[in-house]
Amino acid sequence: MNIGEASKATGISVKMLRYYEEIGLVRPALRAYSGYRVYSDKNIAMLRFVRRARDLGFQVKQIASLLDLWQDGSRASADVKALALDHVRELEQRRRELDEMIGTLQHLAHHCHGDSRPDCPILTGLSTEEEATPKPARKKASRRSFAVAG
Amino acid sequence: MNIGEASKATGISVKMLRYYEEIGLVRPALRAYSGYRVYSDKNIAMLRFVRRARDLGFQVKQIASLLDLWQDGSRASADVKALALDHVRELEQRRRELDEMIGTLQHLAHHCHGDSRPDCPILTGLSTEEEATPKPARKKASRRSFAVAG
DNA sequence: GTTGACCCTCCAATGATGGGAGGGTGCAGG
DNA sequence: CCTGCACCCTCCCATCATTGGAGGGTCAAC
Numbered sequence: 001m002n003i004g005e006a007s008k009a010t011g012i013s014v015k016m017l018r019y020y021e022e023i024g025l026v027r028p029a030l031r032a033y034s035g036y037r038v039y040s041d042k043n044i045a046m047l048r049f050v051r052r053a054r055d056l057g058f059q060v061k062q063i064a065s066l067l068d069l070w071q072d073g074s075r076a077s078a079d080v081k082a083l084a085l086d087h088v089r090e091l092e093q094r095r096r097e098l099d100e101m102i103g104t105l106q107h108l109a110h111h112c113h114g115d116s117r118p119d120c121p122i123l124t125g126l127s128t129e130e131e132a133t134p135k136p137a138r139k140k141a142s143r144r145s146f147a148v149a150g
Numbered sequence: 151m152n153i154g155e156a157s158k159a160t161g162i163s164v165k166m167l168r169y170y171e172e173i174g175l176v177r178p179a180l181r182a183y184s185g186y187r188v189y190s191d192k193n194i195a196m197l198r199f200v201r202r203a204r205d206l207g208f209q210v211k212q213i214a215s216l217l218d219l220w221q222d223g224s225r226a227s228a229d230v231k232a233l234a235l236d237h238v239r240e241l242e243q244r245r246r247e248l249d250e251m252i253g254t255l256q257h258l259a260h261h262c263h264g265d266s267r268p269d270c271p272i273l274t275g276l277s278t279e280e281e282a283t284p285k286p287a288r289k290k291a292s293r294r295s296f297a298v299a300g
Numbered sequence: 301g302t303t304g305a306c307c308c309t310c311c312a313a314t315g316a317t318g319g320g321a322g323g324g325t326g327c328a329g330g
Numbered sequence: 331c332c333t334g335c336a337c338c339c340t341c342c343c344a345t346c347a348t349t350g351g352a353g354g355g356t357c358a359a360c
Contacts (some may be wrong), residue, residue: 049277051276210315
């Protein structure tokens, strides 16, 4: 299986397959004499695992931990569960922040007549409101991508 | 007002103040003879506006549009509202994706006994489930930060 | 034996942010 | 006056996951 087929089989782009290898998330694929990467069914299974974890919003580092647990026959399911629940809490935190933003924006938009006149509570709100969102604790662990914290 | 004071007054880090200037989001601050940036109260008001928009999850490009509207005395409030509601839809889309992830993970975790035994429905789920989240349409506009799409 | 689809590596960009090096400025105390 | 410290400057690099492209090799089919 070449990298293109592996990509189709796993739903991971060719670029990302090479990247995951480069950063050590997965072991380097075997190479044909041509230098082409060759993927086994076992590789594919592992990569699908990676993609599903990614689909659930796990970061690469967490996926690495999950992979370790996956491959460790003597793991404790408690460890897996802890990792998963940690991640759930992280996602819930992000959701709370989204909810705050959505709520504030909807509130502002609701009071905006939205016609051709210039006066607009949305702009006024952005000009004068204090803290739209309660400044979320800037802890290292919670990496949010969108600019939300101050 | 030097950049450090401006930072405290706006809640925007010194680094970001310089960055916003560099990318043209705000006009370059005046300079003292020393080369130090000098901020007026008007600058500060504008930067606070920027920070609040950022707190509501707007991207820098959208903030640029908002700033334009803010400064345009003859704007139509409909334009502002449209921008805000577009953004609300974007946030709601992100929230739906988060909800899916949270739901799936909680479901998996709920079935995991979480003790010292190795068998774990979470890992099994990641190994065998199809599409954890329905592949969200990969449209350019919806920039999500976490890896979610395949 | 050429064409076209594939693969390789290396480099760069994204977006918002932080970190640091290397060096200048400004003010207060000795 | 000089020293020290807090502040400021620019420039470069790192992050995270991901895409894009350039420049070049490989393979299979026609």
